[in-house]
Amino acid sequence: MKIYKTVFLLFIVASESLLPHSQHVHQYIVTEAYQLLVNQLGYIIPQMDEHIGGIGSDFYGDYAWQKPFISTGAWREDIEDPIFSYDFLVLQGVNIALVSITHFWDADDGDLEKNRFPIILPFPPYPSVNIGLYENAYDKLLRYSNGDWVLWYPDLVWCINKVNGHQLVIIPNIITPPQKSGISLKYFSLIEFYKNPELNLLSDQNGDYLVFDFTSLQFIAPEEAPIIIVNDYFRDRIVWEVLGRMCHLLADQSVPAHTHRDEHGLLSDSYENWMGGSSQPYLQWNSSNSGDFINPYTTDNDPLHYLIYTMQQQADHFGSNGPDEIGNGNNDLLGNSRPQELEFLNSLNISGYGEPTTWSGPWSNTNLENIRDKTFPYVIRATAGLLYWFAVETDLITDIEEFQSEPLNSFILNQNFPNPFNPRTVISYQLPVSSDVTLKVFDVLGNEVATLVDEYKPVGKYEVEWNASNHSSGVYFYQIRAEKFVETKKMILMQ
Incomplete structure (x- = not known):
């Protein structure tokens, strides 16, 4: 044993x-x-x-x-x-x-x-x-x-007593392990704590900290300040x-x-x-x-x-x-x-x-x-x-836009924009399943002139830019291949 x-x-x-x-x-x-x-x-x-x-x-x-x-x-x-x-x-x-x-x-x-x-x-x-x-x-x-859960905070806490508005400093004692040490605190929820920085000051039964009231210039029991208000620096x-x-x-x-x-x-x-x-x-x-x-x-x-x-x-x-x-x-x-x-x-x-x-x-x-x-x-x-x-x-974003949260149901290859273009254009596409993807550009004779995508892609919406500055004006075709999906669209370069 x-x-x-x-x-x-x-x-x-x-x-x-x-x-x-x-x-x-x-x-x-x-x-x-x-x-x-x-x-x-x-x-x-x-x-x-x-x-x-x-x-x-x-x-x-x-x-x-x-x-x-x-x-x-x-x-x-x-x-x-x-x-x-x-x-x-x-x-x-x-x-x-x-x-x-x-x-x-x-x-x-x-x-x-x-x-x-x-x-x-x-x-x-x-x-x-x-x-x-x-x-x-x-x-x-x-x-x-x-x-x-209980948050054990190891440093001084400068705060306000919500009960009476008095300014406080809470001082942790240094305690040798294995005993947990620090100031024992709880927030009501992470979201609410960010929006309204209040904490529960838990009862101190082990002599972990002292509470000094700067307004009355005396030490007080933790029970006299059950809820404290902290500043943004502490909250963050x-x-x-x-x-x-x-x-x-x-x-x-x-x-x-x-x-x-x-x-x-x-x-x-x-x-x-x-x-x-x-x-x-x-x-x-x-x-x-x-x-x-x-x-x-x-x-x-x-x-x-x-x-x-x-x-x-x-x-x-x-x-x-x-x-x-x-x-x-x-x-x-x-x-x-x-x-x-x-x-x-x-x-x-x-x-x-x-x-x-x-x-x-x-x-x-x-x-x-x-x-x-x-x-x-x-x-x-x-x-x-x-x-x-x-x-x-937490209201850090107030102008909430609608984003795709439903499963994408189909492969889509969109028309490039702008079209006609000179010399740059953007091609966007959508994948309903993760797959290997190729997106290539061909001239009117069927010659491949550019490979824009050739890799595995997760489910999602994508866009890629083609810079055609080294190519002559004319008609071009772009083609996507993903799983069994193949689609080709026409675009016009006007230099």
């Missing part, structure tokens, strides 16, 4: 490398998602633009709630677990292994089903153990949104980081291992390692080629569920390294699905997404690229949808 315990602790310590998408990939996703949203809206969202952050160490932060950036939250969600505190354990080295244990969700099991993880230990006879139960990623996403360090953490949880559902509850044991995961590797294969997809952002406002009226469920079920098609059958993919659309989620997912033909679909792979570059090309564009689009949700709910 002693050797089993020792090896299990080795598993916990070694699991530091078993995080989902490397943190810089999460920062990349949120920055590209915001740019996609801006591209489609046609304007920046000033408050979000100021707090989106970027990629790199300037946006890491040394501790939680230090920097007011979305990309900081996307990074830090793999550093600490502010909701369940599974990173805060007595045994040194254990914290890193469990910090992301709540980043998994098998949607087929139901919305709030807790996760149990089968682990195979790497010594004969290779015993299997189960760890858990742990809350799932959707559960955690909801808690960040609805405020169902909480809200934008939390939104980034929500983006992180959504993005983890694009990783097959995280949709299977595949914690890997001492094994690494081929797809996660490849995506976070030095070759940076994720750069293949960005804000300009991933398709339209996902509008989460459907008649089901459950935006967060729409985004994470439709993401999870696509990644769930693919396999991950296991152990054993836990790494197998499937095309089931079970759990607490909503009607429009099913309508959208059925329109994608997920069963045709291709290999690998089992824990045995094979884990060739071709198969790894296939997982990426089917899941990564969508996670950029869905994350843009999450940012859109926040902007709509």
